[in-house]
Amino acid sequence: MFNWKRFGMVAGISLTLVAAGCGSSEDEGTESNGDSNGDEAASEMNYGEEMGYEITGIEAGAGVVSSAEDAVEEYENLSGWEVSTSSSGAMAAALGEAIENEEPIVVTGWTPHWKFAKYDLKYLEDPKEVFGGEEQIKTMVRQGLEDDKPNAYKILDQFNWEAADMEEVMLEISDGASPEEAAQNWISNNQDKVDAWTEGTEEVDGTEVELVLVNWDSEIASTNVVAEVMKEQGFEVTITPLDNGPMWESVAAGEADGMVAAWLPGTHGDQYEQNKDKLEDLGANLEGAKIGLVVPEYMDVDSIEDLEAAE
Numbered sequence: 001m002f003n004w005k006r007f008g009m010v011a012g013i014s015l016t017l018v019a020a021g022c023g024s025s026e027d028e029g030t031e032s033n034g035d036s037n038g039d040e041a042a043s044e045m046n047y048g049e050e051m052g053y054e055i056t057g058i059e060a061g062a063g064v065v066s067s068a069e070d071a072v073e074e075y076e077n078l079s080g081w082e083v084s085t086s087s088s089g090a091m092a093a094a095l096g097e098a099i100e101n102e103e104p105i106v107v108t109g110w111t112p113h114w115k116f117a118k119y120d121l122k123y124l125e126d127p128k129e130v131f132g133g134e135e136q137i138k139t140m141v142r143q144g145l146e147d148d149k150p151n152a153y154k155i156l157d158q159f160n161w162e163a164a165d166m167e168e169v170m171l172e173i174s175d176g177a178s179p180e181e182a183a184q185n186w187i188s189n190n191q192d193k194v195d196a197w198t199e200g201t202e203e204v205d206g207t208e209v210e211l212v213l214v215n216w217d218s219e220i221a222s223t224n225v226v227a228e229v230m231k232e233q234g235f236e237v238t239i240t241p242l243d244n245g246p247m248w249e250s251v252a253a254g255e256a257d258g259m260v261a262a263w264l265p266g267t268h269g270d271q272y273e274q275n276k277d278k279l280e281d282l283g284a285n286l287e288g289a290k291i292g293l294v295v296p297e298y299m300d301v302d303s304i305e306d307l308e309a310a311e
């Protein structure tokens with residue numbers, strides 16, 4: 001089957017690349033004025049101006065975007081900066097383009113993510129701790145799921161893996177595999193882990209389960225792995241993509257059965273507070289997650305405080 005969605009995406013990215021290519025020839029002209037050589041030129045460069053004082057964000061509802069907006073408020077040197085919003089895919093494309101042209105870029109980033117395996121990147125230090133510390137990714141289900149669909153509940157409860165596992169799936173998807181395909185490959189190479197998730201459950205005959213997610217690369221990986229495992233157990237699984245707020249609300253309202261995409265305590269702290277009384281927290285499915293501002297290694301900045309305010 002021809003994959004129109006992917007074709008559209010690739011075509012979109014190539015067009016953007018062409019556009020970026022045109023833009024950067026002008027920039028190069030400016031840069032090659034004077035004796036620009038290596039490090040000296042880099043430290044003299046005002047990265048902020050070159051980036052239009054823009055932090056390249058992702059979906060508007062993402063926690064990392066609100067934290068970036070808080071950072072703009074809290075750090076004096078970010079006065080005049082803005083956080084642009086688009087999508088995780090557009091952010092990744094912008095990052096790839098900037099790296100190809102060795103241009104500066106600041107993105108809202110997170111771990112686990114395939115970008116760290118593909119590119120040399122670093123988190124900017126965050127002395128004011130606006131982005132918080134290490135986080136867990138937790139599983140949340142609707143109230144009543146345990147009684148209605150005990151086997152689905154138990155698999156979701158027992159789902160638990162490591163950052164390296166998630167990264168493996170994400171990387172394969174970013175290299176072009178479909179989420180289902182990447183999930184199935186991971187499952188067949190990690191049958192021991194999967195067996196622990198289905199332990200003590202019985203197969204079912206077409207019981208419907210609806211999982212919700214936001215189309216963040218990390219959650220596409222985890223949700224598809226859980227869905228494929230459930231399908232192997234006889235469930236009919238639907239995955240519904242939503243924005244962050246609606247993802248939480250749909251589980252709290254009992255419209256969806258569950259999600260494996262709750263980043264806590266910081267990133268989704270507000271959504272958790274608003275919905276916690278109406279959903280069931282099944283605990284962490286992954287430890288050691290993190291969010292922050294991420295830049296290419298070649299940029300001569302180490303801390304958020306090294307960025308320059310807009311004049």
Ligand code: PBE
Pocket residue numbers: 058061062063064065109110216218219244263267268291
């Ligand atoms: N993320 C990925 C999400 C949570 C998972 C870090 C982009 C967010 O910022 O809300």
